[in-house]
Amino acid sequence: METLLLNGDAVDENARMGEVIRAVESAFAAYERGDVQMPAKSYIELPRYNGDFRSMPAYMDAGDWDAAGVKWVNVHPDNPADHDLPTVMGTMIYSDPETAYPLALMDGTELTMKRTGAAAAVATDHLAVADATTLGIVGAGVQSYTQLEAIAEVRPIEEVVVADKDPDRVDAFRAEFADRFTVTEGSIADAAACDVLSTVTPVRDPIVAAEDLGEHTHVNAMGADAAGKQELETAVLQSAKVVIDDHEQCTHSGEVNVPWSEGAIGDDDIYGEIGEIVVGDKAGRTADDGVTVFDSTGLAIQDVAAAHVVYAEAEQAGNGYPFELI
Structure with missing residues (x-):
């Protein structure tokens, strides 16, 4: 198996907004019905660098939905001035719940904007x-x-x-x-x-x-x-x-x-x-x-729902960069 690498442009191309809206609405419904696991967002404070890391894992098991993932995101306010980097950057790992294989590694910043x-x-x-x-x-x-x-x-x-x-x-x-x-x-x-x-x-x-x-x-x-x-x-x-x-x-x-x-x-x-x-x-x-x-x-389930849409669209269209991670 291969892992699909999707940068910000690829996420943007494959995150069709109408589909993402429907996916996020389904995620809200699944959350209300108790068909998700979503631990609380965890923080790692980095006072030395005036920043922090945040991890957002979730799993959805609702009807046609069987999806898992985790978003690793930061907030570093000094990045633009000191390093010419964005204040917020995110990476989404989208995984197969059955095998835990990482199906996709995608830009979490663009994904966050969409969801x-x-x-x-x-x-x-x-x-x-x-x-x-x-x-x-x-x-x-x-x-x-x-x-x-x-x-x-x-x-x-x-x-x-x-x-x-x-x-x-x-x-x-x-x-x-x-x-x-x-x-x-x-x-x-x-x-x-x-x-x-x-x-x-x-x-x-x-x-x-x-x-x-x-x-x-x-x-x-x-x-x-x-x-x-x-x-x-x-x-x-x-x-x-x-x-x-x-x-x-x-x-x-x-x-x-x-x-x-x-x-x-x-x-x-x-x-x-x-x-x-x-x-x-x-x-x-x-x-x-x-x-x-x-x-x-x-909510982390929004990220998983959006990643589900992006991965499915990208795989069908042949977008992204497949590589052997494992």
Whole structure:
């Protein structure tokens, strides 16, 4: 047997967004039904290098799904300036559960962007108004691209408002999508007034106020991935219908972590997990809902589900570089 090596371009080519969205939705459902094993994300702190390693293993055994893998990812903020390397890099090992043979070794950074966008799309599909045509994005970094790509798969997005401190990043984003959408630069309040809002920033001081949001805006809070990070003012979370991906991760390092640890919100303020909505145990958007919020921390099962799609597509298309690892 051979192991398939897939770089970032190969992952991008084979991660067809529609398929990734369906795979991630299936992963949320499998998690809710108990058809997965997903140990808690583990951390190795590297204070000497101002960074850390994170390992994210998971196994899915649900119907047609029989997939396992682990993502090894880092966060090193000094990399761009000191080493001309990205702050975050990831590697995904996708394995055959029956034999444990490593079927693929693939770029986890591109995979993360795809599955993160797909998670927002799943939440948007269940929680946003059906006729949403406007999307606001706060933060025009790499994650913003797959937010639009994925959300446009589930809603008829026509206009996009982007807010970012760096006008060059806004210009690059506009140029990428100019032939498909009307993209304008605006303030955070302008973006927040849209039908759907995705926040993809690393801030620790909230930047989206309750009064900024539209009456029925759905918010994908994607940026908080560590304790102390928060993009939305606590008042937003106190008044919105809040849906999370995983209670342990979200209360530790998701959008709700700060107000939850301070006692400003409690479990009664959290409507439920996205998996409960996907399987039909709880309702998604109802006629009585105003603002809705999805707190996404990113689950290892999303990586495995996305890797499953990428590997299958690449193997069928003959993409990547097969080599004998074992």
